[in-house]
Amino acid sequence: MGRFPYVEMRRKSLALPLLKGLQLGVLIVLALVILLPLLWLVSTSLKGPAEEIFTNPPALLPAEPSLMAYWRLFADNPLGIYLLNSTVVSCLAVVANLLFCSLAAYPLARMRFAGRGLVLALVVATILIPFQVVMIPLYLLMVQLGLRNSLMALVIPQAATAFGLYLLRQSFLTVPVELEEAARIDGCSRLGEWWNVMIPAARADLITLAMFVFIGTWSDFLWPLVILDDPSLYTLPLGLQQLASSFSLDWRIVAAGSVVSILPVLALFILLQRFILPSASGDAVKG
Numbered sequence: 001m002g003r004f005p006y007v008e009m010r011r012k013s014l015a016l017p018l019l020k021g022l023q024l025g026v027l028i029v030l031a032l033v034i035l036l037p038l039l040w041l042v043s044t045s046l047k048g049p050a051e052e053i054f055t056n057p058p059a060l061l062p063a064e065p066s067l068m069a070y071w072r073l074f075a076d077n078p079l080g081i082y083l084l085n086s087t088v089v090s091c092l093a094v095v096a097n098l099l100f101c102s103l104a105a106y107p108l109a110r111m112r113f114a115g116r117g118l119v120l121a122l123v124v125a126t127i128l129i130p131f132q133v134v135m136i137p138l139y140l141l142m143v144q145l146g147l148r149n150s151l152m153a154l155v156i157p158q159a160a161t162a163f164g165l166y167l168l169r170q171s172f173l174t175v176p177v178e179l180e181e182a183a184r185i186d187g188c189s190r191l192g193e194w195w196n197v198m199i200p201a202a203r204a205d206l207i208t209l210a211m212f213v214f215i216g217t218w219s220d221f222l223w224p225l226v227i228l229d230d231p232s233l234y235t236l237p238l239g240l241q242q243l244a245s246s247f248s249l250d251w252r253i254v255a256a257g258s259v260v261s262i263l264p265v266l267a268l269f270i271l272l273q274r275f276i277l278p279s280a281s282g283d284a285v286k287g
Contacts, residue, residue, distance in 0.1 A: 038262070044255035045069050053251055069252035070260075073243075079257065081232060082239035087264075089151055089235060090217040093158035097213045098206055101164035106194045108165070109172035110180070120169070126162045131222070139226060153227045154235070158217050164209045171205035172198050207275050215265055236261050 039060060044053055048064035073079055107113070108120050138157060139148075147153040175198060183193045199206070221237040228234060234242070240257045243249075 041255050041258055041262075045252055045259050047252055049252075069250070069256040072250075073253050073256045073260070077239070077243065077253075077257075078231075079236075079239060079260065082234055082236045083260075085151060085233060086218055086236040089154045089158075090214050092151075092155045093217040094210045094213045096155065096159035097161060097164050098210060100160040101209065102168050102199065102202070102206070103194070104160070105165050105168035105172055106190075106198055109169045120166075123162045124166050135223070135226060142227060149228055149230045149233060151233060154217075154220075154224055157223060158213060158220075161213070164213065167205055167209055168202060171202040175201045203275065207272050211268060211272060214268060218261075218265060 040058075043060055043062055046065045046067070046069070047053060047062040048066040049068055051062060051064055108116060142148050142153045142156075147156070179197045179201070180193050183197050188196060219237060220235070221241070224235050224238050225241075228238065231242075236257075240254065240261060243254050243257050
């Protein structure tokens with residue numbers, strides 16, 4: 001009887017490495033499933049002009065690696081203009097979203113006024129409305145404002161989001177009230193408290209919101225397709241659609257364009273992820 005606890009501990013010590021190995025195996029399989037389409041895309045963009053793309057069995061590694069598809073992508077197409085338009089629209093949308101959502105979230109988190117809960121509920125409820133429902137009224141509004149065929153018509157619908165307002169409100173609620181009281185004693189106004197206390201404390205959520213807005217605006221296809229007719233104003237998704245619908249379709253160039261469109265998003269995530277984790281642990285509030 002005295003050996004039973006030892007046997008039980010022995011079983012647990014053997015089961016723990018097996019469980020960790022199983023979890024690691026599942027994560028590796030999921031990573032391969034997620035990365036395989038991306039690897040196939042990069043491989044297709046690097047295949048030479050004489051190399052067959054669709055083979056049986058599929059060839060993941062190019063037999064004759066070549067950058068010809070990337071050279072033709074920039075030489076034969078105005079991809080630089082598409083990249084510039086997407087960058088301008090996405091950056092303006094991020095700045096506007098951070099500014100307006102944080103300004104609206106602060107009173108909803110800290111100030112007491114009649115109907116505050118109703119306002120928040122109505123704003124959050126708009127998340128349930130599909131964009132296709134408001135697309136036609138939004139189009140008519142842009143036409144009446146004279147913004148059709150302009151980059152501002154792409155920025156304004158992304159200037160503030162219900163998700164961003166709710167995210168920042170919840171972030172502001174976690175900030176200790178004592179920090180605001182100390183700022184008020186030092187002579188800060190409400191706007192000063194928002195800028196000097198709330199914004200630094202919510203850095204992690206602000207960066208998270210910036211990443212969501214940038215990715216959503218960068219990859220948006222439907223609204224630019226509706227509101228833009230001028231090819232010189234096309235964003236990257238519209239430009240890639242032009243490549244895929246051309247008569248001389250070359251899947252290598254389409255794959256190269258897709259890789260180019262993914263790189264800024266990957267770079268943004270790699271650059272900003274280190275700012276998220278420390279702030280989430282409360283370092284922003286301590287600073």
